[in-house]
């Protein structure tokens with residue numbers, strides 16, 4: 039076997055390269071910090087594969103271009119950061135309603151409002167609860183390293199096609215800006231039959247993609263169908279556990295905070311504290327059943343996030359009653375250090 | 389016997405839901421006739437809009453993609469870039485294009501996006517019950533300009549065909565009406581030109597139709613046709629405002 043191809047790349051670039059490895063040929067976006075390396079990379083390299091890059095006039099236009107390209111069955115992506123993701127929500131809702139696949143990257147920054155460009159996990163609710171109007175869900179993948187930025191982006195395209203649904207990558211400024219060596223995959227883009235795609239009605243009946251159902255009962259039926267799909271997505275649940283075998287307290291964190299807190303957990307272990315980590319990789323569907331089973335063995339959980347308390351609600355909903363759930367979070371502004379998070383672990387441990 | 393009149397192949401054999409005297413049905417028919425004229429039925433994808441024309445997929449026998457209100461030009465851009473061999477058009481009301489979707493329209497035009505926008509200007513929001521549109525005439529009373537549109541309060545009716553003729557990427561921009569047989573014949577000629585512009589990959593093409601909304605204008609069909617003539621055409625002149633020649637591609 040040949041040696042794997044390893045390269046030192048920036049986190050945003052890893053997402054762009056993951057998209058290309060997945061066979062993405064269309065990108066639509068509007069500049070916003072801290073994700074600009076994604077459009078910059080793709081504007082340069084999509085032409086190599088006869089792809090299309092459009093710097094759109096707005097995030098609203100971008101998401102609707104994504105909707106149009108996705109409707110033809112093409113693999114397409116848009117990326118932005120928090121305020122821009124807010125603007126995309128109507129389009130995401132339409133894509134979910136019309137069952138149009140597409141990949142949306144949110145390298146989130148801090149809010150509310152214009153907020154700032156520092157890392158934040160303040161978009162957890164928006165990402166996992168649908169975000170736009172209506173009773174829908176998007177699959178949400180939360181990488182915690184540059185390698186995962188790359189690998190999960192590849193995976194996002196397959197999941198989008200498999201479920202005919204928008205898939206979101208939820209990263210943050212930290213994951214976008216750091217550089218790490220990554221293994222570049224020799225990926226064969228997944229092949230999916232798309233009989234629903236709009237390509238001009240040649241040798242078949244004309245078809246359409248829509249989310250409007252006005253006839254009595256039709257919308258109810260459509261929503262139940264979507265709901266069943268969301269249930270099936272549970273097969274995609276992905277998570278990581280770290281040093282939990284004998285743990286009597288389990289930290290629950292995702293994304294960049296999970297990355298930092300691994301060091302804090304090692305420090306705690308060195309001091310004899312039996313602490314482990316549970317890291318959801320799919321934020322929707324959330325690994326609630328796995329956490330519930332874990333809570334039959336371990337009765338103390340510690341949710342740590344870079345916000346004032348969002349994912350902790352899912353932890354509380356997942357674990358058995360009687361489990362203790364502590365929370366530490368901070369509003370955006372500064373990134374916690376391993377030492378600081380070790381102190382927080384010490385405070386709640388037993 | 390020679391058949392002189394039949395339903396275009398690109399239209400399904402179902403009755404329109406439009407109100408009596410509404411021009412949407414006529415404009416649908418013209419669009420379908422042009423699709424047939426260039427044998428495009430099997431290679432056309434339409435980005436529909438939100439308004440009284442939202443049910444296009446029920447009437448046209450072609451592939452149709454629903455778009456969020458105002459965003460059809462962006463949706464069409466995504467479709468056309470993915471399917472450059474297909475004929476791609478949007479069909480948008482004046483609320484849809486001239487209010488919510490004006491940025492998407494202007495930028496698609498300025499990119500020289502090789503799509504065709506069919507714009508239906510009936511000076512009101514038909515579907516939502518006759519509210520004021522960006523195209524509502526001065527003095528025209530609507531449910532949200534009950535005292536008549538006053539430029540000091542609500543500004544002026546916007547002329548989209550002229551506006552879009554200003555961007556360099558626009559290859560063709562025109563305004564037509566269908567209120568008389570003569571105007572209708574002319575409208576079809578103009579619409580065909582817009583189709584040809586896209587088929588020659590010349591860039592963005594735009595046709596504004598002055599249209600009636602007897603229901604919200606509270607008029608009979610005849611009165612509505614007369615209003616197009618008396619009030620609309622003087623303010624929204626018919627004509628071609630931009631036409632790049634075949635060799636005129638920068």
Ligand SMILES: Cc1ncc(C[n+]2csc(CCOP(=O)(O)OP(=O)(O)O)c2C)c(N)n1
Nearest residue numbers: 438439440457481482483484512513514515
């Ligand atoms: C985001 C959003 N805002 C508002 C609406 C409500 N709405 C539906 S159609 C419409 C106006 C349609 O008017 P126009 O585009 O002129 O089309 P017409 O019905 O006159 O042909 C509005 C405001 C909507 N569907 N979505």
Ligand code: SF4
Nearest residue numbers: 406407410440514601
């Ligand atoms: S409300 Fe107006 S635009 Fe809508 S179908 Fe009726 S007449 Fe036509």
Ligand SMILES: [Mg+2]
Nearest residue numbers: 481482512514
């Ligand atoms: Mg209107």
